Amino acid sequence: MACPVEPELTPVLPVRHLALLTEFDGSAFNGWQTQARGRTVQQTLLKAVQELTGEKDLRLTGSSRTDSGVHARGHVSHFKTLNKIPADRLPLALNSLLPEDLAVRAACEVAADFHAQYHAKGKIYSYRIWRGRIRPAISRQQLCHLPGPLDLDLIRQAMPYLLGRHDFQSLMDAGSCDRNPVRTIHSLSLEAQGPQIALKVQGDGFLYHMVRIIVGTLVAVGQGKISPDDMPAIIQGKDRKKAGKTMPPQGLCLEQVLYDPPLFDEYFKQNDKEGENHVQFTLE
Numbered sequence: 001m002a003c004p005v006e007p008e009l010t011p012v013l014p015v016r017h018l019a020l021l022t023e024f025d026g027s028a029f030n031g032w033q034t035q036a037r038g039r040t041v042q043q044t045l046l047k048a049v050q051e052l053t054g055e056k057d058l059r060l061t062g063s064s065r066t067d068s069g070v071h072a073r074g075h076v077s078h079f080k081t082l083n084k085i086p087a088d089r090l091p092l093a094l095n096s097l098l099p100e101d102l103a104v105r106a107a108c109e110v111a112a113d114f115h116a117q118y119h120a121k122g123k124i125y126s127y128r129i130w131r132g133r134i135r136p137a138i139s140r141q142q143l144c145h146l147p148g149p150l151d152l153d154l155i156r157q158a159m160p161y162l163l164g165r166h167d168f169q170s171l172m173d174a175g176s177c178d179r180n181p182v183r184t185i186h187s188l189s190l191e192a193q194g195p196q197i198a199l200k201v202q203g204d205g206f207l208y209h210m211v212r213i214i215v216g217t218l219v220a221v222g223q224g225k226i227s228p229d230d231m232p233a234i235i236q237g238k239d240r241k242k243a244g245k246t247m248p249p250q251g252l253c254l255e256q257v258l259y260d261p262p263l264f265d266e267y268f269k270q271n272d273k274e275g276e277n278h279v280q281f282t283l284e
Helices: 041-053 087-095 152-162 210-222 228-237 265-271
Strands: 016-024 071-081 102-109 122-130 164-167 182-193 196-203 252-258 278-282
Touching: 016 041, 016 087, 041 071, 041 087, 041 102, 087 102, 122 210, 152 182, 152 210, 152 228, 152 278, 196 210, 210 228
Parallel strands: 071 252
Antiparallel strands: 016 071, 016 102, 122 196, 122 252, 164 182, 182 196, 182 278
16 A cells, blocks of 8 residues: 655745845936836836746835935835745846936845835925026936026025924925924035035925925025014914925935934945035934
């Protein structure tokens, strides 16, 4: 009598939880989030991850939505996979499948409960302005061209008023889904190199178009249309009409999403360098 042959058991692969640090030029994207129409970062990146892993039901969750035309150097997303490719090899593997305006800069293993959006403690954005009389051509999609006089000393006087925890309704455009308009601005910096200006802002979160309106309001200060001393009344008045205009999207870039403990910290330490003429205001 032959002994029964036990069926071979298919090995159960462990589920891996991975985070991706991505950089993209938002010029030809309709923002981050997947839409019924238009090319988006999420759709493009997800397609590459699915192709690499062979998992068609894989989901990709992002840390932050970005508007059409807005760029990112430090966007974070996460996904679950059974694929065994080491995390340090993922960037090169994925970049071979991605278009030139989207790249994975780093990848790492994260905890099973990690969520790129809900675990974010804050974000850092930059906004770049070109003050030269002649508009830029090569960098036209990464800078806002703003010819004419701009008093940087007046802007520096106004910046500290934005620090701290405030109701920022006056710096939020209509259409926001946020029910709570209270946010904390931890730091603001201004760096000038010739005709180029870079404003950088760090906060625990931002409302709809908030960074672009902050910049627009500071620009109005620099143009003499708003006094630096008017900033407290603008914030406290909760009246969008009193603040500056919403600046164009192409000058805006998501620099980093902040987590505790830090994520991709070594990457940012190696790549973050402050230039000359850098002035920063920090919440004590």
